[in-house]
Amino acid sequence: xxxxxxxxxxxxxxxxxxxxxxxxxxxxxxxxxxxxxxxxxxxxxxxxxxxxxxxxxxxxxxxxxxxxxxxxxxxxxxxxxxxxxxxxxxxxxxxxxxxxxxxxxxxxxxxxxxxxxxxxxxxxxxxxxxxxxxxxxxxxxxxxxxxxxxxxxxxxxxxxxxxxxxxxxxxxxxxxxxxxxxxxxxxxxxxxxxxxxxxxxxxxxxxxx
Amino acid sequence: xxxxxxxxxxxxxxxxxxxxxxxxxxxxxxxxxxxxxxxxxxxxxxxxxxxxxxxxxxxxxxxxxxxxxxxxxxxxxxxxxxxxxxxxxxxxxxxxxxxxxxxxxxxxxxxxxxxxxxxxxxxxxxxxxxxxxxxxxxxxxxxxxxxxxxxxxxxxxxxxxxxxxxxxxxxxxxxxxxxxxxxxxxxxxxxxxxxxxxxxxxxxxxxxxxxxxxxxxxxxxxxxx
Numbered sequence: 344x345x346x347x348x349x350x351x352x353x354x355x356x357x358x359x360x361x362x363x364x365x366x367x368x369x370x371x372x373x374x375x376x377x378x379x380x381x382x383x384x385x386x387x388x389x390x391x392x393x394x395x396x397x398x399x400x401x402x403x404x405x406x407x408x409x410x411x412x413x414x415x416x417x418x419x420x421x422x423x424x425x426x427x428x429x430x431x432x433x434x435x436x437x438x439x440x441x442x443x444x445x446x447x448x449x450x451x452x453x454x455x456x457x458x459x460x461x462x463x464x465x466x467x468x469x470x471x472x473x474x475x476x477x478x479x480x481x482x483x484x485x486x487x488x489x490x491x492x493x494x495x496x497x498x499x500x501x502x503x504x505x506x507x508x509x510x511x512x513x514x515x516x517x518x519x520x521x522x523x524x525x526x527x528x529x530x531x532x533x534x535x536x537x538x539x540x541x542x543x544x545x546x547x548x549x550x551x552x
Numbered sequence: 553x554x555x556x557x558x559x560x561x562x563x564x565x566x567x568x569x570x571x572x573x574x575x576x577x578x579x580x581x582x583x584x585x586x587x588x589x590x591x592x593x594x595x596x597x598x599x600x601x602x603x604x605x606x607x608x609x610x611x612x613x614x615x616x617x618x619x620x621x622x623x624x625x626x627x628x629x630x631x632x633x634x635x636x637x638x639x640x641x642x643x644x645x646x647x648x649x650x651x652x653x654x655x656x657x658x659x660x661x662x663x664x665x666x667x668x669x670x671x672x673x674x675x676x677x678x679x680x681x682x683x684x685x686x687x688x689x690x691x692x693x694x695x696x697x698x699x700x701x702x703x704x705x706x707x708x709x710x711x712x713x714x715x716x717x718x719x720x721x722x723x724x725x726x727x728x729x730x731x732x733x734x735x736x737x738x739x740x741x742x743x744x745x746x747x748x749x750x751x752x753x754x755x756x757x758x759x760x761x762x763x764x765x766x767x768x769x770x771x772x773x774x775x776x777x
Contacts, residue, residue: 400777423643431634449562
């Protein structure tokens with residue numbers, strides 16, 4: 344690939360929600376191997392910022408650049424390298440764990456083998472639950488399905504909105520291990536969390552007023 | 553092209569599977585269609601000449617209302633559980649995924665009406681040539697209803713109480729379909745040519761098939777932002 348280095352940059356971002364200014368003239372830059380943790384009190388626009396970075400919401404002003412190019416202009420190329428984990432996990436309650444996973448992989452055009460699927464489920468501790476409908480699982484277990492999706496996604500950029508919600512101690516350290524592995528493979532991540540993220544690599548913090 | 557078929561089929565299969573697991577809920581619009589039509593002979597008059605006269609209108613109005621009734625679920629649950637977000641983040645065009653969802657909606661709401669209609673037409677003493685035309689208009693018209701409706705649902709899915717707004721948005725666009733379809737069936741019953749009306753309906757379907765997925769995808773992005 345002769346694409347430039349995977350970096351996520353934002354220039355002069357401004358976000359207005361229901362007539363109130365959440366932030367303006369916000370600049371940020373994340374390089375491969377870095378995690379950006381967005382901090383701020385409730386209602387400070389953390390989720391709004393993540394949605395802007397993922398291209399779900401257009402910013403009121405400013406631009407987001409992926410590999411040096413505006414994401415709105417190269418949407419499909421950008422989206423094939425992003426995995427977004429939001430407050431709503433995007434799981435169908437009536438479908439089983441495996442059906443949910445298979446579908447979201449197909450939507451992203453990813454091919455997978457039965458083994459890799461089983462391996463991802465083993466990593467997140469859902470082996471033996473393949474055929475359980477998502478509705479029958481606890482909130483933490485559903486979060487783990489979303490993590491399995493993340494593992495299999497092969498995305499360079501992870502955008503995680505409160506990834507530790509509903510997870511137990513083991514789950515929290517699982518997310519940290521996954522992040523470590525992702526970063527050492529040259530990936531990058533942006534996340535919001537009220538918790539301290541224990542990661543040896545470079546963790547950049549961005550406080551939202 | 554080959555690549556695009558994969559996500560399209562995966563989503564279509566998922567929606568049909570979900571529909572199958574919710575089949576009780578899905579039967580509602582169909583039951584509504586059946587009940588409205590069968591109540592006419594009881595409520596208005598069992599007189600055969602009158603029934604034959606009003607049959608095209610009755611069946612089509614019932615089909616239109618049943619379609620309207622079934623619309624709201626098209627994107628609702630996907631919006632609520634975040635699946636729609638994930639679809640919008642798929643590298644494939646959202647309009648392609650929209651088309652899969654509309655097709656799934658038609659297969660579970662429009663197609664059963666198409667299968668039920670001949671039986672209801674017999675209840676209402678519709679002559680055989682008119683029955684063929686009725687089926688043709690439903691075959692062209694019900695996908696149109698699903699397609700047009702998808703724009704309205706996409707625009708209102710972000711609103712908590714979008715039901716009335718949806719009806720107001722969509723109903724005026726349904727009127728031309730209703731007029732041409734009932735006119736064609738009535739004309740067929742009177743032994744007149746119906747190609748004009750059918751061509752017009754077909755033209756509307758082609759137009760909707762090309763433009764609606766784009767409009768619905770844009771409306772969904774607005775609802776998501």
